[in-house]
């Protein structure tokens with residue numbers, strides 16, 4: 001018997017299934033798989049397309065979690081060095097604004113995620129309705145994830161504090177380990193809550209943070225997303241597309 005999903009899980013699944021059905025076509029052979037709690041549903045739906053179509057596909061991972069998902073699903077794992085150009089990458093998101101700018105990195109994977117997003121002809125994000133917002137920072141409270149070289153962590157905190165509109169910034173600590181979260185690249189993550197004024201221009205903010213010494217990557221994804229799929233509580237899916245088009249696919253009867 002199929003497990004009964006909670007409303008949030010059901011909306012993640014709905015978003016993931018709809019995005020895969022729309023964007024992962026039989027002719028797509030190189031596919032990036034992102035990170036987070038929505039992505040397992042992406043992999044499930046791809047597996048459901050069947051062994052015949054998946055046999056000659058290669059899947060690239062944004063980190064340890066998606067690598068495990070790919071391998072355990074019996075799909076072929078590839079490397080960005082071998083396959084620098086992908087047909088499509090599907091990933092989760094922490095928050096998506098009206099212009100398809102995103103906060104990503106709640107799972108500390110945003111460096112590799114951005115590499116696979118930029119490598120893809122089509123980059124799509126999937127999420128539940130809580131991530132759909134007008135202004136970044138409205139629903140996702142921890143702030144902008146900033147991956148930083150460990151040696152530069154203290155100086156980054158000082159440099160952030162010295163900005164004209166400084167954020168409240170903290171080193172992300174691990175939950176079941178003493179000490180900080182360490183990324184798949186061996187770096188630390190600083191979470192920085194910026195004033196609303198700064199969040200209104202994510203592109204400018206991204207550039208400002210990226211210039212600070214020791215910053216490896218910033219969890220602001222700007223101008224990369226082609227479409228975002230949000231599963232809603234009523235079983236419908238809201239689709240936001242590059243260019244501003246917003247539509248809702250009605251719930252199945």
Ligand SMILES: O=C[C@H](O)[C@H](O)[C@H](O)COP(=O)(O)O
Nearest residue numbers: 036037092105106107108109
């Ligand atoms: O670093 C993690 C990623 O950016 C995730 O895609 C993001 O945190 C969303 O994850 P979830 O779907 O679990 O909310």
